[in-house]
Amino acid sequence: MNKLLSHVLCAVLLSGFASAAPASSGSLSISSASSSVASLSSGTSSSSAADATPTVPYASDNPNDRLWNITETNLTAVVPERGSIGASILGPQNVPLDVQNADLLAPPTTDSGDIPNVKWPFSLSHMRLQTGGWARQQNVNQMPIATAMAGVNMRLEAGAIRELHWHNTAEWAYVLKGTTQVTAVDQNGRNYLANVGPGDLWYFPPGVPHSLQATNETEEGSEFLLIFPDGSFSDDGTFLLTDWLAHVPKDVIAKNFRVDISAFDEIPGEQLYIFPSVSPPPDAQAPSDPQGTVPSPYSFEFSQVNATQYSGGTAKIADTSNFPISEAISVAEVTVEPGAMRELHWHPTQDEWGFYLEGQARVTVFAAEGTAVTYDYQPGDISYVPAPYGHYVENTGNTTLRFLEIFNSPTFEDVSLVQWLALTPPALVKAHLQLSDSVIESLNKTKPVVVGPN
Structure with a gap:
């Protein structure tokens, strides 16, 4: 009788423990975890992973679409609100800028935290206006996170020249419009000349002197994007031919070129940077060169x-x-x-x-x-x-x-x-x-x- 009573009490206690055990809602059960490990090691089956219970909440099903586009005409909709969160702006608002940046004003709910700015419109860059064209740039001054590269957008009217110059970094370019004639001479005295059209590229290694001139293939001349592999690069720090000679005594210049000093009476007293000139002929050739031309072309027909x-x-x-x-x-x-x-x-x-x-x-x-x-x-x-x-x-x-x-x-x-x-x-x-x-x-x-x- 005592033995029977003991068995009954044990059964009651065990059933109580089982019913009091909490449901597994915050971690994997031992059985599902062990079966998952077994399947992971095999790498051939995924069925056992379906038995795992979630350890974190499921992601929201909210599609988080952009709330308006740049053609939005109902400007009352341009507000920092998404569903039930946010509120309208009571103070001043730059509505045209907010229309362009819907996901900054009313970000998706999947956004979290903050990062340094990763957007810069060239429209906000200061324009350097010259007779014959213009240039504007982006570097770490405009976008501090962009430490690896800097960009320059440049326009040359037909015939205009970006003067002979060189950089302490490489220069890479993508032609946006028109055709640009490029010239260069490498450190071994080998020269290069090419016409580079829309969608095509050029590249000059660090220190290689070169020039850029818009042809008259189109009335507008040319426009291109320049990239430099240094986020702190500034096009204002370029080594320019005219800038250098304006800062060298003329008797030294005459001695260097072995001509009379009067030959340099009309050299510019300061840099030209961009200046107008006569358009180059479309069939222009580089001067004959006893050293030959560069072994690897400085331009590439990417458009093809x-x-x-x-x-x-x-x-x-x-x-x-x-x-x-x-x-x-x-x-x-x-x-x-x-x-x-x-x-x-x-x-x-x-x-x-x-x-x-x-x-x-x-x-x-x-x-x-x-x-x-x-x-x-x-x-x-x-x-x-x-x-x-x-x-x-x-x-x-x-x-x-x-x-x-x-x-x-x-x-x-x-x-x-x-x-x-x-x-x-x-x-x-x-x-x-x-x-x-x-x-x-x-x-x-x-x-x-x-x-x-x-």
């Missing part, structure tokens, strides 16, 4: 490179694989169709200096530690994404988006989020994201690059 077609747009690359002299700068030119996006990705070792040529873009920059900020870009805007910040570029307009991704690197490199997950053991992916087997199996094992709309 066939872009790779993807589901949502195109991309093409210029780096040392096809433009060997460009040892400090590489570029990808990307197009994104309406509703499509440059995929979620990052660049492993080099910062990205971006320039928007056409269309409207939305970019969220993820800086780790729960920090993400979203920006909107229009033509003429500069973006900057430090390595290895995660980001995407979404076309939020109704026309083709076209932009440049530029790097201080001899080769273009990126890491695709989709490809990374597709080539990772499925159970690992499922344990992290709780995706279905069919979704994991559908992941692209080659880089999507530009993803079309669903």
